[in-house]
Amino acid sequence: MEQFRTVGVIGRMGSVKVVETLRRLKQFLIANGMHVVLEETTATVLPGHNLQVSSIKMMGEIADLVIVVGGDGSLLGAAREMAKFNIPILGVNRGKLGFLTDISPDGLERGIEEVLEGRYVEEKRFLMDAFVRRDGEPVGFGSALNDVVLHPGKSTRMIEFELFVEGQFVYGQKSDGLIVSTPTGSTAYALSAGGPIMHPRLDAVVLVPMFPHTLSSRPIVVDGKAEIKIQIGDENGIYPQVSCDGQKHIAAAPGDTVTIRKKPHKLRLIHPTNHDFYATCREKLGWASSLTMLH
Structure with missing residues (x-):
């Protein structure tokens, strides 16, 4: 597994919850010795951050990992930009469905820590x-x-x-x-x-x-x-x-x-080790999780 040192952060605009999660994420990454790079629009909602700021294109050239805080739409935009740089993307869900952004805000620190320690699964999406x-x-x-x-x-x-x-x-x-x-x-x-x-x-x-x-x-x-x-x-x-x-x-x-x-070029999408596509379908699409639910 890769060792991540420089982490790019992209957040969805217009959400107080996203800003709250971005603050927690920034503090956690810095506390774990990461070099954090904020996407230039994301940086505007974190005044006084004292971090490096870059465009998405430049982020693709300097980051080892990109974390997107938002919904699937936010990750889609980042994916189109990052695929050509072969940089893995991790999503923190602050949207609705969250098929692609599968770290929950409640488990933010635990989920990010596992990834930084190399405990994750990676998928290639075309x-x-x-x-x-x-x-x-x-x-x-x-x-x-x-x-x-x-x-x-x-x-x-x-x-x-x-x-x-x-x-x-x-x-x-x-x-x-x-x-x-x-x-x-x-x-x-x-x-x-x-x-x-x-x-x-x-x-x-x-x-x-x-x-x-x-x-x-x-x-x-x-x-x-x-x-x-x-x-x-x-x-x-x-x-x-x-x-x-x-x-x-x-x-x-x-x-x-x-x-x-x-x-x-393919997208490198990172998930926690407990990621399960069918479990995600059950949760997001309302599939029955057991036969007793059918009665």
Whole structure:
């Protein structure tokens, strides 16, 4: 296990609880001899901190470990930035669900101490790149840990598009759009659209149609290495959007092509040693924990 010396800290803005947890985390890390680097926006909520401050990009170059205090959305943003630096990320949950940020504030010091001592499990999660092209020229780019979504934006009209996987035509569809999700994102937006839950270690991508204008359309799981292409129909009366993790939005137009493929860099996600994917599903999704609960 790695020995961490320089720890980057990123916190979600706009939450008193996050600030409280950031203060505890800062004190604990310093007491344990860590060199702490605060992300520049996070540093503004900790006046008088006397710590090094950096941009997220610079943090990727100097930190051994990055700790994110917030919800899954906060970790998604950090993951897209940190994956290329091969730096492990640990999440402290101050959000709602917490599929990715799995250290609880109540067990903050104990959980962080275990990680600093080398007692943790590490997962590799792959990300996707999305390219939007118009007449063969690039007009937008984004990365996603959870999902890339083609959707109508503010319009309520359906989108007509054609789907190709590895150059092979799959179908033409008229729907509210398409969710292209990694296993990490299968418990997020794709789940609410009727997609399957995929174990994080799977090398696969799921394609989930959104309210298709047919009764026979179902989610499709394809190889994680497959190139996915969505051809937006020329006759569409709307200008749809391509959203990456619901945080990066690219304006598309009729006739545009959206190409999605696996990113070359993977996220190194750290969990406490007692991490259990199925236990997380039971807790977050309300699955029964025993047969007695079913009666």
